[in-house]
Amino acid sequence: MTLAQDPTALKALHEELSQQLKQQTANRLSLDLTRGKPSAEQLSLSNALEDQIRGDFKSRDGVDTRNYGGIRGLSEARELGAELLGVDAAQVIAFGNSSLALMHLAATTALNKGLWGNERRWHNSPGVKMLTPVPGYDRHFSLCEQLGIEMVCVPMLDTGPDMAVAANLAAADPSIKGIWCVPKYSNPTGCIYSDATVASMAELPSKAAADDFVVFWDNAYAVHDLVQPPATLASLAEAATAAGNDDHILQFASTSKITFAGAGLSFIAASDLVLKQLEQQIGFSTIGPDKVNQLRHARFLDGRLQAHMAAHAELLRPKFDLVQQSLKEGLAGWDIATWTVPKGGYFVSLDTQDNMASAVIAKAKAAGLALTAAGATYPYGADPNDCNVRIAPTFASLDELHAAMQVFLLCLKLTALEKRLAI
Amino acid sequence: MTLAQDPTALKALHEELSQQLKQQTANRLSLDLTRGKPSAEQLSLSNALEDQIRGDFKSRDGVDTRNYGGIRGLSEARELGAELLGVDAAQVIAFGNSSLALMHLAATTALNKGLWGNERRWHNSPGVKMLTPVPGYDRHFSLCEQLGIEMVCVPMLDTGPDMAVAANLAAADPSIKGIWCVPKYSNPTGCIYSDATVASMAELPSKAAADDFVVFWDNAYAVHDLVQPPATLASLAEAATAAGNDDHILQFASTSKITFAGAGLSFIAASDLVLKQLEQQIGFSTIGPDKVNQLRHARFLDGRLQAHMAAHAELLRPKFDLVQQSLKEGLAGWDIATWTVPKGGYFVSLDTQDNMASAVIAKAKAAGLALTAAGATYPYGADPNDCNVRIAPTFASLDELHAAMQVFLLCLKLTALEKRLAI
Numbered sequence: 001m002t003l004a005q006d007p008t009a010l011k012a013l014h015e016e017l018s019q020q021l022k023q024q025t026a027n028r029l030s031l032d033l034t035r036g037k038p039s040a041e042q043l044s045l046s047n048a049l050e051d052q053i054r055g056d057f058k059s060r061d062g063v064d065t066r067n068y069g070g071i072r073g074l075s076e077a078r079e080l081g082a083e084l085l086g087v088d089a090a091q092v093i094a095f096g097n098s099s100l101a102l103m104h105l106a107a108t109t110a111l112n113k114g115l116w117g118n119e120r121r122w123h124n125s126p127g128v129k130m131l132t133p134v135p136g137y138d139r140h141f142s143l144c145e146q147l148g149i150e151m152v153c154v155p156m157l158d159t160g161p162d163m164a165v166a167a168n169l170a171a172a173d174p175s176i177k178g179i180w181c182v183p184k185y186s187n188p189t190g191c192i193y194s195d196a197t198v199a200s201m202a203e204l205p206s207k208a209a210a211d212d213f214v215v216f217w218d219n220a221y222a223v224h225d226l227v228q229p230p231a232t233l234a235s236l237a238e239a240a241t242a243a244g245n246d247d248h249i250l251q252f253a254s255t256s257k258i259t260f261a262g263a264g265l266s267f268i269a270a271s272d273l274v275l276k277q278l279e280q281q282i283g284f285s286t287i288g289p290d291k292v293n294q295l296r297h298a299r300f301l302d303g304r305l306q307a308h309m310a311a312h313a314e315l316l317r318p319k320f321d322l323v324q325q326s327l328k329e330g331l332a333g334w335d336i337a338t339w340t341v342p343k344g345g346y347f348v349s350l351d352t353q354d355n356m357a358s359a360v361i362a363k364a365k366a367a368g369l370a371l372t373a374a375g376a377t378y379p380y381g382a383d384p385n386d387c388n389v390r391i392a393p394t395f396a397s398l399d400e401l402h403a404a405m406q407v408f409l410l411c412l413k414l415t416a417l418e419k420r421l422a423i
Numbered sequence: 424m425t426l427a428q429d430p431t432a433l434k435a436l437h438e439e440l441s442q443q444l445k446q447q448t449a450n451r452l453s454l455d456l457t458r459g460k461p462s463a464e465q466l467s468l469s470n471a472l473e474d475q476i477r478g479d480f481k482s483r484d485g486v487d488t489r490n491y492g493g494i495r496g497l498s499e500a501r502e503l504g505a506e507l508l509g510v511d512a513a514q515v516i517a518f519g520n521s522s523l524a525l526m527h528l529a530a531t532t533a534l535n536k537g538l539w540g541n542e543r544r545w546h547n548s549p550g551v552k553m554l555t556p557v558p559g560y561d562r563h564f565s566l567c568e569q570l571g572i573e574m575v576c577v578p579m580l581d582t583g584p585d586m587a588v589a590a591n592l593a594a595a596d597p598s599i600k601g602i603w604c605v606p607k608y609s610n611p612t613g614c615i616y617s618d619a620t621v622a623s624m625a626e627l628p629s630k631a632a633a634d635d636f637v638v639f640w641d642n643a644y645a646v647h648d649l650v651q652p653p654a655t656l657a658s659l660a661e662a663a664t665a666a667g668n669d670d671h672i673l674q675f676a677s678t679s680k681i682t683f684a685g686a687g688l689s690f691i692a693a694s695d696l697v698l699k700q701l702e703q704q705i706g707f708s709t710i711g712p713d714k715v716n717q718l719r720h721a722r723f724l725d726g727r728l729q730a731h732m733a734a735h736a737e738l739l740r741p742k743f744d745l746v747q748q749s750l751k752e753g754l755a756g757w758d759i760a761t762w763t764v765p766k767g768g769y770f771v772s773l774d775t776q777d778n779m780a781s782a783v784i785a786k787a788k789a790a791g792l793a794l795t796a797a798g799a800t801y802p803y804g805a806d807p808n809d810c811n812v813r814i815a816p817t818f819a820s821l822d823e824l825h826a827a828m829q830v831f832l833l834c835l836k837l838t839a840l841e842k843r844l845a846i
Binding site for chain 1 (some may be wrong): 463476710
């Protein structure tokens, strides 16, 4: 059964698939593949966080974690961040439950005060822009929008952002001040930046026309591997040191998809000079992070991070496998979409033929299946080819995911048929 | 023994007190009365926070608190904030561990986006100013400094800020956009805003020349009473409704000095219109607060807030009594300082004779006693009469506090003698 068939057969097929979708809709579905949320089973892997204190609130260094203070966080929490990011604990600030908040802080500091304790700050430029590899993470984009940072797109390749394009753009325009990266299991494509990409990224601040260019390295999925042995990511920190750009990279991580999504820890790593500026800025809006939660986390994950992530992978692998199998079987012979086969992270990125994604997503919504809004993986919600659909299979149960994929496939095929038949 | 004695006797007294101070210094003191931190004993009153989850992470509304989401916070946490602030839970956002962070957010929102979903925002004015009752809270001042908000001082009376001065200033200058208040047990004077002050405060936005004037009502010590029956504070919310200024007041509270100083909850209360703007802005930098900690707090404090605060008072009263007794006995006949007798809160505010405070604080530091930096209770660290010393007696043990007060009294007396003798 292919799309090369004659119109009459295509119409019959459309009728058949429409009937199937109607049956699904009659089931009053409420399916959701929108956001990269851990499932309840995954969250339960960390329930023992609640058993870590046992009356002992003192950190290893003797800090009473219940009281105020300590902007940089507990030593043991900083070590956890260092483990995630592959840097020295001295370069890490361990903070609250949101790495997005740290990115927000870093961007506002770069804009208003500068990261280097001197006169360099982004707001000295008449307009401020950042490079955004696309498709990418919608919350990076909305943060830019809120702060009035114009976004300039760079195509994503299987090896990460197209670094030739990024370098040319940055070299040509001094108002381009930085780039957003999700270097491992990128959101949404799942690609891993190649060694060459990491090396080029570390050199990018030297190539940029701006002298205050910053790489925002959001390593959200640093240890979120689905298969063994896990993929490796070259060290941006080491490459940046070699390139003399230590002061121009900011690395982020969190435990949001390791322990509790809403009640974890976040981390930022930077050079001594930059950490000092960030610490000062943090101090204007808080007296310190929640150190009790840092202590819970450090104790809970001490020496067992790898095993813990393997347990996540056990729960996630069947879901990613189901998505792959559904797409492969369901779309065999159709030639209407391509998709990624990630080895970790939280998403499958699917590209339809041009000008179909928003119609597919609208059709799915009508059938009771919520998908990430069309265009969400592009700045300003503007997917130029209207083709990208981000599938987030982690939160749903296997049964729900199976039902969701069937609905999705029907919507995708029906949209393709309607396009072909011009109905 | 008074300062009216002849110079020879004064010199002999100076020699005697110097010797006493030297003895104290020889003890290698490390005493600290700088910050309003709860003691370990106070923190231990809330250790049972760790026993609240017991495997049940679901909120009353069925929310899995471990996962992402819910910018406004859990219903039961919002109710706790409502109880502290005397407002309806629907007007409250329950957030993370720092009310200062919420004040920071509110101020930056007022500056950059406005609080009302229209074109009114502080940055439309060429310069932005806020009224700061003095002496006041140093972190309000540093927040203003960071954000480039100029501070205009208003004298504190026993009844709160001098509202006639505040109204005249606000009416005369459209760049004056708000006022900072700590209405109950004010930091540092301990005063409670009178009913007339609260009424005037609610009307202040109407009197201001700016149409985007905001009262920042930092009710940090709402339930932090030392004596029974507790002092009462009139409702700003009710007065603001009567004055038609609901959209121009922001109320803040936290559990920082109720449960764990560094691991508590914070709250902001505002009108529907303003909450909506704040919620939107919060959403740019986080996917939600730590709801597990909100659940711990709501369960722990449910129905027992009053008893819990009474237990705090039991621990704090002897410390405040010791400070009062030390000052009363030690300064009898000296006539070199006046001080407050607070009925709650965390501070005693002492005014020396003019031009002595920085010398007293420096002398104490040399003797091993840390006091809040001279001028800290004034914007830009500039105490015009160099007279205010903020004493924070809560963190130290009774023994430490006794030693600290003896050192403080010696330093105060020696400074007074040196001033008199011009040495």
